[in-house]
Amino acid sequence: MPRTPALRSLASEKALPYWLILPTIAYVAVFFLVPVVQALLLAFRTQDGQWTTRFLVRMVQDIQFVSALRFTLLLLAIIVPLQLVTALFIALLVNTRFRGSRTFLYICAIPLGISDLAAGLIWFSLFTQHGYINSFLYGLGIIERPIFFLSAQNTGWVLGSIVLAEHWRATAIVLVILVAGLQMISRDYLEAAEVFGARSWQRLWHVTLPLLKPSLQSALIIRTILALQMFAVVVAMGGRMVPVLAGEAYYWYYLYRNTNVASAYALLLMVISALLAWGYLRFLRPREVRP
Amino acid sequence: MTFRQLQRRFLLYMVVVVIALWVLVPLALIALAAFTPRLELYQWPRPVLPSGFSTATMSFFLRSYGTLTSLRNSALVALLTLGMTLAVGAPAGYAVARYVFRGREAFRIGILMTRMFPTSLLAIPLIVTFIRWQLYDTLIGVAFIHTAMALPFAVLITSGIFSGVPKELEEAAMTLGCSRLGAFVRVALPLALPGLAAAAMFTFVISWNEVFASAILTVRNRTLPAQVLTSLEVAPLDFRFAGGFFMIIPALIFMALARRYLFQMWGGAISER
Amino acid sequence: MRYLSVLLLAGLVASAATVAAAPDLTFMSTQMRPITEAEWVRTVLLPPFTTETGVPVVFLGAEEPELTNRILAEFEAGRGSLDLVGDLHGNFLVYYGALKDLGAELAQLEALGDRTLAQSFVELGRIGDAQVYIPWMQATYVLVANKKALQYLPSWADPTTLTYDQLYLWAKKIYEATGEQKLGIPAGPRALLHRFLHGYLYPSFTGAQVKKFDSPAAVLMWEYLKDLWQYVTPSAPLLDSMDTALLSEEVWIAWDHTARVKTAVMERPDDFVVLPAPAGPKGRGVITVLAGLAIPQTAPDPASAYQLIEYLTRPSSQVAILEGVGFFPVVTEAAGAVPTGGLKVLADGVAVQSASPDLLVSIIPGGLGARGGEFNKVYLDSFTEIVIRGRPIKEVLAQQGALLDALFRETGAPTPVPDVYLP
DSSP states (O other): OOOOHHHHHHHTOOSHHHHHHHHHHHHHIIIIIHHHHHHHHTTTBOTTSOBOSHHHHHHHHSTTHHHHHHHHHHHHHHHHHHHHHHHHHHHHHHHTOOTTHHHHHHHHHGGGGSOHHHHHHHHHHHHSTTSHHHHHHHHTTSOSSOOOSSSGGGHHHHHHHHHHHHHHHHHHHHHHHHHHHHHHSOHHHHHHHHHTTOOHHHHIIIIIHHHHHHHHHHHHHHHHHHHHTOOHHHHHHHTTTSOOHHHHHHHHHHTSOOHHHHHHHHHHHHHHHHHHHHHHHHHTOOOOOOO | OOHHHHHHHHHHHHHHHHHHHHHHHHHHHHHHHHTSOGGGGGSSSOOSSOSSOOOHHHHHHHHSTTHHHHHHHHHHHHHHHHHHHHHHHHHHHHHHHHOOOTTHHHHHHHHHHHHHSOGGGGHHHHHHHHHHTTOTTOHHHHHHHHHHHHHHHHHHHHHHHHTTSOHHHHHHHHHTTOOHHHHIIIIIHHHHHHHHHHHHHHHHHHHHHOOHHHHHHOSSSOOHHHHHHHHHTTSOHHHHHHHHHHHHHHHHHHHHHHHHHHTTTTTSHHHHO | OHHHHHHHHHHHHHHHHOOOOOOSEEEEESSSOSHHHHHHIIIIISHHHHHHHOOOEEEEEOOHHHHHHHHHHHHHHTOOOOSEEEEEHHHHHHHGGGBOOOHHHHHHHHHTOSOOBOHHHHHHTEETTEEOOEEEEEEOEEEEEEHHHHTTSOTTOOGGGOBHHHHHHHHHHHHHHHSSOOEEOOOSTTSOHHHIIIIIIHHHHHSOSSTTTTSHHHHHHHHHHHHHHTTBOTTGGGOSOSHHHHHTTSOSEEEEEHHHHHHHHHHOTTTEEEEOOOBBTTBEEEEOEEEEEEOBTTOSOHHHHHHHHHHHTSHHHHHHHHHHHOOBOSBGGGTTOOOOTHHHHHHHHHHHHHTOTTEEEEOOOOSOGGGHHHHHHHHHHHHIIIIISOOOHHHHHHHHHHHHHHHHHHHTOOOOTTGGGOO
16 A cells, blocks of 8 residues: 555654653652552551561451452452443444434433442342332232341342442443444444345454454453442442452551551552453454554 | 334333333432431331422431532532543543554553552542642642543543544545644544543543542542531431432433533434445 | 633632631541531531630541541641541540640649549540540440330340340340341441450450450350351341341341430330340440540641630530430539430430449550551451351461450550459
């Protein structure tokens, strides 16, 4: 393909991207970098500056550590894929532009604006002993006495309730990103595929999804990072029964007042997040758009 | 319309209605709970439809100290955050999408890393810094922190958006005599608008719902979630419902306003061509 | 349009950046934080003070960790926003280093002659050589029972001298009759379960909070708690306070802090009775809950803050607080006051408890400083391991006991009350 003058001028703007990212770097450095690095060092350093692995050991030996790690990864592994599939389904549905699809998308996007505190409260009021679900079932005569959805004897139910609540609350962000991404896909590609006789499944798999990769990637990274820090909903529904890493970090900082162990938890969360984000960036790399 | 088409259409709307109900029913319940007479909330079985409509709890909550001021504060902080985040973050997103440059991957991961640290653990350092910088207990200070929290995501989302805008279009505009900036403003920006709207919505709600930094960095100038958290966390159920519902309403309104931008592309240039 | 939005943004920035000049007093408190109580403080308790002194007060509620971090950070920065702080004894132990020594102010108060601050409380507020807080008001933990539960009480048991064994039989009988676990003990993430363990069960069963942590008597105590837990509501690990569960009748009997059951008793005073905490083999273990008033070293206006302390410790204010929100006085002149309605039910129950002959009073251990949180964690973790996860008691107590020993060894904290009275 012949190189146009315009392309050359684009390629010659070597310094421009650096100017464009500079404000972001400066901003984040000023507000976050120093305190975050200091906090992370606390995972290895005592108050009087000695290096130690004591705090990491304390974290790993803590009675909540193993279950917190397990529940965090379990919730992540259930919630994120579930949300991705649901959001993709709704986005594709909306993209068929049936009558009323705008209203439908608005409704589905509403939970985006709802805080985790409020969402926790809403779902808690549904699932408690004398909550709406039990009242409803009792009113219909299906049950004689309330079911304890949220109790230590029934961790399965508790986890299920957390998954439902978190799915309800946080699928909207994935949805909005995917809908925006779908709108960017030129119809030409799909029409071309149709001309060549591709069936709708094939079009989805070979045309839409590959073109949607950048959006899928963004959505996955954001959801994963936020799901790892998920805390308010878990506490509302799971109380002390379902410890998660973000919650342990918070408790160690605020309730047990041991900054060092709290930092060790934060470090662990960062490592897990970074590994996953790296994986998404590596394996969902969008093909470079070639002219 | 054939029977088959009719059947498919019926199925489509069934699915749509079920999903919509899934979202709406919990919202309806908390709305009802917010206006249920207080003692009825404790009855067993709890009536889904209250016997009467009571505004006692809600009006006490609205009249109590700081509620309405905090609503205004939250709106100010969220708008400031929105403006700053897009102004700082969108150029970076564009750079990551358009250019292959040394350090790009490091930048992408690095910027996300800052968000992987639980911000709640920065309480004491943040307060100390903010006192020294005279930002303590100011709304602009809260907005600065919210911007730092939203920025990594804004860069990520906008880069995804800009990478979907074909490079050729901008290049074509430049061959036709547009400057580099002109090509961006006239071609890339309009095409990316719905995506930017998505990023803007997300930024707004991050700020709107953020409770930790707002609570710790303000004393008197609380935002709504900070205010609700401190006064309702230990309050009886009826107040928690009223406060929870009250926090949701502004979000609903904002979503309705932002909706227009999200759908701007529909029936627009690309899809009809 | 574009200029308009730029203008708008500039206006926003300007209005957001302005800090209102604040000549008035900032009073932040972890007590009386629930919305109805905070409004009562603002509209009833404080206006007479402002009328009298001309100093407007901004009363702000705060969660304990938030207040602690704020005070420590303001101290570190050397510049503060809070004039007066209301908090619990146990929390002051964490950040007392950032507080002003109120020795002179205390002397000034006592010289007024119209109030006698209970001396044991004044002592509690003295850490090292400094009087870090002035006693403000007190509370305790009680048992609240729905009157529907009383018919299941064993006929030979007197509810005002209940023992832990009788509590067990009571809860068991209710379960057998109704099929529901109606006993409530708060075990949520923000609940005060640790106080139940180290200040109620441990002293009642072993005579000490710390000293007998993994003694044979402690093993018996944990076995008792495991048995009792069969009749505790399965929602307990979610519940931070018992008022909602009492009102909804999810539970019929509940142990909790008076501030956390108050709503229920005030809402339906005819349906509940307030009883003393149960007794064990070694006595009726209870904790003294003391709230105090302190002035941070960085307070912008310590003189007005002292005026407010003076106002809040007046016998008339102390009575007003009891009648308004149900916290008990710390000055002897106000001791006889009795509130009305639901608060009377509460006050009566507390009075019976204080008069119990077998009372065994514990004080939250001092000297642990910031590591008081880890002290709580030892008891909570033992609970999780033994009662929730069913691990062998002796093993858990040996493990957690080692952590507890290390805590006292590393901080050099003194043996707490009542452990010091043991041989």
